[in-house]
Amino acid sequence: MESIFSLVIAKANYVAYIILMMVGLYAMIAKNNLIKKIVGMSIFQTAIILFYVSIGCKRGATIPILEHHAPPEGVAHGAEKVVAHAMDAIRVADYINPLPHVLMLTAIVVGVATLGVALALAIKVYKTYGTLEEDEINQQLRSG
């Protein structure tokens, strides 16, 4: 029992993302209201962002911005001055993995933009059918 508990604690990030993702998926499958489906889609997306960002985590590491000092006056200009005054050696274990962060950075903004399109479609559906409930829309489609 204790081993299962410690296993779950060691992989808490996966547990959290799976629960969130299932909440979103359930809303997308089972809910009748289109806005609730869109909310579910957003939750699903957040779960995936959480998954990616948690993959990038390293114990004892800091954010992926390399430490560097301000250069003293009158030294070489341009790139040399930045490079020369970075920390002497860059240790990989000191910085968390930047790649998932880069992926998710754009995904968040694109997610907001596509959410806008989804809401626009919902407004259009409401204008056409006078309702956002899926079964009522289906009924109107069948009878019409």
Add this chain to the structure above:
Amino acid sequence: MKILGKLTILLCGVLLMVFAMEFPDWGDPESPASTHLSPYFIQHTLEDTAVPNIVTSVLADYRGYDTMFETTVILTAGLACFLLLRIERKKVHHRYYRHVPTGVSLRMEGDKFPKNSAVFQRMDANWVPYDFIISRTCRLIIPFIQIFALYVVAHGHHSPGGGFQGGVLMGASVILFAISHNLRAAIKSFSEKTAALFSVTGVFIYAGTGALCLIFGEVFLNYSALAPLFGNDRVMARSHGILMVEIGVAVAVTAVMIWIYYNLSSAGKQDEGL
């Protein structure tokens, strides 16, 4: 449907849980994701691009094509909202105006009334006066939000930040103005035409930076080619190229966020917003 949905969720959840237990532990420095590709970027970013923020350099330099098309996706989303929702304003038979000094409301037939009068203010059917505290507080806050947005864009090389984040902040400041006053007041200061123009301009700045590299005789988006333009060495030119690209992204994101808000909040009429 509900029971079927619950069963699917349960099955998916249990399957995912079982296989997730095979994944590396949280925060494991030896996990496959952190051992194969990412050490290269951590070690070489500074000598390749002179940008200490690895996220920025990967986003705008190593992976510049992807970010360019992400910006295009955002522009497309803005256009899609516009094309789906935007409708011509219906011909109105009467309008309501408020005489600002006295607070008297007038109902005017036809649309002969002066549009931009300082004394008369156009109002909606369900108009309520701006809340004094909210509108004044937002007027105080908005300049600081905008300064912070510019800082986030300009300082993206050395601290968390960049074009996407700064653009969203800048867009949020205008949206806050639209919420705390009304949509018409926001459109007066940042019109829809401006939003459309800016969103295209942002993508154009990004692609134009890439094309400039072509003119200087190297491949698309290879910012080293811009070294003679900036009067710097080839590595530092990449840093400046990244800044140009980030500014393009910020302009596009700002404009698209505002544009989407205008269309969504008024269902395309852009007359009476939230």
